[in-house]
Amino acid sequence: MTEIFGVPTQALFGQLLIGLINGSFYALLSLGLAVIFGLLNIINFTHGAQYMMGAFVAWFLLNKAGMGYWWALAVAPIAVGAFGVIIERTMLKQLYKLDHLYGLLLTFGLALIIQGLFRNEYGSSGLPYSIPSQLQGGQNLGFMFLPNYRAWVIVFSLAVCLSTWFVIEKTKLGSYLRAATENPELVRAFGINVPRMITLTYGFGVGLAALAGVMAAPIYSVNPLMGADLIIVVFAVVVIGGMGSIMGSIVTGFGLGIIEGLTKVFYPEASNTVIFIIMAIVLMFRPAGLFGTPR
Amino acid sequence: MASLLEVRGVNAWYGESHILHGMEFDVREGEVVTLLGRNGAGKTTTLKSIMGMVGRREGSISFAGRQTIRLPSNAIARLGIALCPEERGIFASLNVHENLMLPPKVRDGGLALERIYELFPNLRERLASQGTKLSGGEQQMLAIGRILRTGARLLMLDDPLRRHRRRPSLRDGARARRRHDPEPSARVPHGHAARVPRGLGPVGTDP
Ligand SMILES: Nc1ncnc2c1ncn2[C@@H]1O[C@H](COP(=O)(O)OP(=O)(O)OP(=O)(O)O)[C@@H](O)[C@H]1O
Ligand SMILES: [Mg+2]
Numbered sequence: 123m124t125e126i127f128g129v130p131t132q133a134l135f136g137q138l139l140i141g142l143i144n145g146s147f148y149a150l151l152s153l154g155l156a157v158i159f160g161l162l163n164i165i166n167f168t169h170g171a172q173y174m175m176g177a178f179v180a181w182f183l184l185n186k187a188g189m190g191y192w193w194a195l196a197v198a199p200i201a202v203g204a205f206g207v208i209i210e211r212t213m214l215k216q217l218y219k220l221d222h223l224y225g226l227l228l229t230f231g232l233a234l235i236i237q238g239l240f241r242n243e244y245g246s247s248g249l250p251y252s253i254p255s256q257l258q259g260g261q262n263l264g265f266m267f268l269p270n271y272r273a274w275v276i277v278f279s280l281a282v283c284l285s286t287w288f289v290i291e292k293t294k295l296g297s298y299l300r301a302a303t304e305n306p307e308l309v310r311a312f313g314i315n316v317p318r319m320i321t322l323t324y325g326f327g328v329g330l331a332a333l334a335g336v337m338a339a340p341i342y343s344v345n346p347l348m349g350a351d352l353i354i355v356v357f358a359v360v361v362i363g364g365m366g367s368i369m370g371s372i373v374t375g376f377g378l379g380i381i382e383g384l385t386k387v388f389y390p391e392a393s394n395t396v397i398f399i400i401m402a403i404v405l406m407f408r409p410a411g412l413f414g415t416p417r
Numbered sequence: 418m419a420s421l422l423e424v425r426g427v428n429a430w431y432g433e434s435h436i437l438h439g440m441e442f443d444v445r446e447g448e449v450v451t452l453l454g455r456n457g458a459g460k461t462t463t464l465k466s467i468m469g470m471v472g473r474r475e476g477s478i479s480f481a482g483r484q485t486i487r488l489p490s491n492a493i494a495r496l497g498i499a500l501c502p503e504e505r506g507i508f509a510s511l512n513v514h515e516n517l518m519l520p521p522k523v524r525d526g527g528l529a530l531e532r533i534y535e536l537f538p539n540l541r542e543r544l545a546s547q548g549t550k551l552s553g554g555e556q557q558m559l560a561i562g563r564i565l566r567t568g569a570r571l572l573m574l575d576d577p578l579r580r581h582r583r584r585p586s587l588r589d590g591a592r593a594r595r596r597h598d599p600e601p602s603a604r605v606p607h608g609h610a611a612r613v614p615r616g617l618g619p620v621g622t623d624p
Contacts, residue, residue, distance in 0.1 A: 300508065310491045311469070312519060
């Protein structure tokens with residue numbers, strides 16, 4: 123068997139793959155957080171719960187309506203995004219003039235309520251959700267076995283992240299978003315309905331979380347607390363990348379997933395803490411994050 | 418001729434501080450009106466009140482026959498009023514071209530891009546630069562150029578010449594204010610007409 127640095131290549135690539143999968147979820151979730159924070163100035167602590175809701179909507183669609191994975195991929199982000207729009211219109215919008223802290227408290231409280239409700243109803247053991255038939259099986263690449271579904275998750279989330287980046291950085295719509303992030307009053311005084319843009323942006327960020335939830339359903343089981351565990355790591359990713367930077371959140375998401383995977387190979391004891399160690403180091407030397415600008 | 422803009426008994430507040438006390442003036446089509454007043458008199462606040470950008474305002478502002486005092490600023494802009502703000506408001510995360518194209522067209526009859534580049538040739542050469550990397554004067558050109566595109570019927574330029582020549586002394590401003598404004602409030606008076614492109618009626622401030 124071939125080895126690299128004394129590690130069997132099978133194990134190395136296996137962990138690299140797991141790292142990329144985790145990185146896909148980190149990237150999608152931190153991207154949503156970055157988009158929301160940019161325009162709303164709110165750290166959306168409900169993000170993990172909304173990710174979980176995405177997975178649950180997929181499960182409901184399959185078990186109550188007979189609609190499979192591909193439907194869920196389209197319907198769940200819209201449904202959970204609409205739920206986000208209601209939250210923004212009824213609650214978040216009252217907080218924009220106040221300190222960040224209030225938005226954080228509100229969204230954190232909402233996360234606890236939502237997770238509590240789902241736990242009451244569905245326990246915490248997790249519901250199964252199977253891989254869609256088109257993506258079952260895998261490829262033998264010679265040096266490793268690549269399950270099709272995992273390859274799909276990596277490719278699709280990378281595509282979603284890059285499209286989002288493209289829209290924000292390179293299109294007219296994106297220029298409104300960037301401008302409104304800097305100076306919402308002036309953009310509004312040019313005739314653009316900024317409050318509506320803020321609402322839709324929140325809906326979009328939440329929709330991204332739900333999309334990640336659907337993609338996660340076949341990998342991890344559908345569980346009321348699936349987001350609560352993940353979101354802690356994602357916040358560390360966001361802190362490392364820098365709040366509000368779009369490309370930064372994508373690169374750090376994937377990058378940290380890979381670093382975490384490699385740590386599992388070379389020094390497994392640290393694999394659960396490596397991200398937090400990196401966070402501490404980054405905070406010491408670049409408090410605004412690797413890609414962030416101080417504000 | 419009926420006025421394009423009629424400002425009547427306008428009061429405005431920032432939080433508790435009452436800034437405008439019964440502003441009144443008119444702007445007719447094709448007219449240039451200059452608001453004069455010492456620093457802190459309320460010129461910027463007047464323009465922001467017209468644009469719907471101060472938290473609390475009362476009185477009557479009608480534009481082209483429509484009452485705007487209760488409209489949000491995006492709706493006011495769509496009626497055909499555009500503001501070039503005092504601090505210029507060029508966006509750092511947008512390049513020059515994006516900055517120029519940012520304000521949507523609100524009516525026909527705005528200047529074509531070509532025409533704007535003729536007026537401000539510096540802009541054409543810097544289209545891909547970050548907006549805030551332009552010099553102060555170039556940023557002012559950009560801030561004016563972008564609202565010329567929109568076809569707005571009323572252009573409000575807040576202190577547009579600040580970057581272009583010596584600032585008149587505070588004493589000049591105070592004298593002007595005394596001459597025209599007997600009351601201690603920020604009632605900024607006095608229009609004077611000048612030649613402007615047909616259909617454009619700017620209001621400017623320049624202390
Ligand atoms: N955002 C604000 N909050 C509270 N008070 C403000 C605010 N902006 C302006 N003011 C106050 O309102 C008054 C009028 O200010 P304004 O900016 O309209 O003056 P101005 O005539 O434009 O002055 P300048 O010639 O210096 O530009 C000033 O006393 C100022 O201190
Ligand atoms: Mg001023």
